[in-house]
């Protein structure tokens with residue numbers, strides 16, 4: 112029991128991400144980039160086979176020709192940059208459909224103001240770190256046009272889109288922010304009619320109906336709606352949750368506006384609620400379910416939820432690394448991992464090592480009794496990790512619509528670093544039984560389709576934006592391909608992978 116409570120304490124902080132980070136745009140337009148990639152093997156998720164020895168031409172940031180090199184009669188254009196593709200694979204750029212970009216991982220706003228040099232170095236590097244690991248498109252699930260404009264002021268920056276976050280007023284994750292600031296921080300919160308709860312001053316119920324909230328998001332440029340079903344954890348179990356009819360109205364308004372709806376849901380009750388209300392995507396794995404089951408056991412009750420997910424073809428983001436990232440807060444070797452130095456400035460890594468930089472780990476540790484909070488946490492999380500992996504493996508085996516999303520960062524933690532967290536998530540998926548080909552599809556065409564971006568990205572095809580990767584291995588065969596990226600192509604602009612690393 113106590114273990115379960117400890118567990119929930121940890122997970123409470125995963126909630127914070129929504130808020131501290133809650134404060135996401137339209138993709139940066141290609142600036143007329145031309146490029147030719149010659150004699151490359153094209154691997155794209157809409158094709159069964161590969162296209163060997165192919166020339167790909169990019170004009171003004173878009174793919175204009177994909178032609179067998181032997182049949183390529185196009186005149187050699189003078190001055191167009193060329194990439195030699197012999198021995199390499201050309202694949203679509205990856206899409207992470209669950210990130211939070213407004214805060215620097217592990218830093219509060221106050222700390223950022225106290226350390227402006229650290230913060231600037233971090234903010235300059237973070238977009239490059241996503242690109243370094245092949246992510247040319249990001250979707251921030253809780254953002255605003257202002258936050259997105261700030262994020263997009265860096266160059267280069269992945270193409271980035273955002274959802275509006277629509278929590279129920281005072282529900283998760285708004286509850287973690289003090290009143291009255293929480294109301295200003297969540298412009299798309301929902302107020303249910305006749306709830307009987309008095310409204311805070313300045314909040315007009317009519318401006319927070321599902322219909323008005325969706326209309327405002329849409330005009331602000333959001334491409335999706337994120338809502339929440341979470342009763343709380345860590346001693347909190349009574350947060351208000353939306354009524355089914357509220358979320359049905361939200362889904363109806365969103366669909367009329369052409370926006371998919373995501374639901375934060377990681378319990379059996381929440382995922383069932385999502386299935387019952389017709390949301391499009393469940394934004395977490397299923398780790399809070401059947402707590403009496405043996406580790407990794409899928410009980411009939413859980414199986415029946417998973418079968419519904421398969422049948423309804425609801426999008427499903429496993430986000431397995433969320434749980435492992437909590438453990439990594441207590442991993443003494445984490446900050447000295449050489450991969451971390453590829454994605455974050457040395458100055459920031461050093462700061463994480465200070466007592467001030469450890470603040471979030473200390474908050475988590477304070478809630479865990481006993482002499483070794485890290486060990487207690489690992490014991491507490493093992494059942495949830497086992498359940499999350501087993502559910503993911505089952506869905507992968509049964510043809511569910513898996514979508515690649517990391518929830519980076521899932522809390523104000525340094526242990527979900529930009530880009531690297533996705534590389535770690537890929538390994539968690541492999542360990543859970545997802546195949547490299549499924550991961551490739553989930554991170555490209557499936558994500559593009561789920562967010563209605565498939566006319567723009569997700570495949571190597573004529574007419575699409577030239578967001579591409581040149582890699583040394585076939586990603587359908589091995590995820591090692593993502594460790595062996597040679598060149599990241601963003602809107603036709605070729606970026607040498609090493610040039611994107613931190614601490615070069």
Ligand SMILES: [Zn+2]
Pocket residue numbers: 128129209210211252518521
């Ligand atoms: Zn999230």
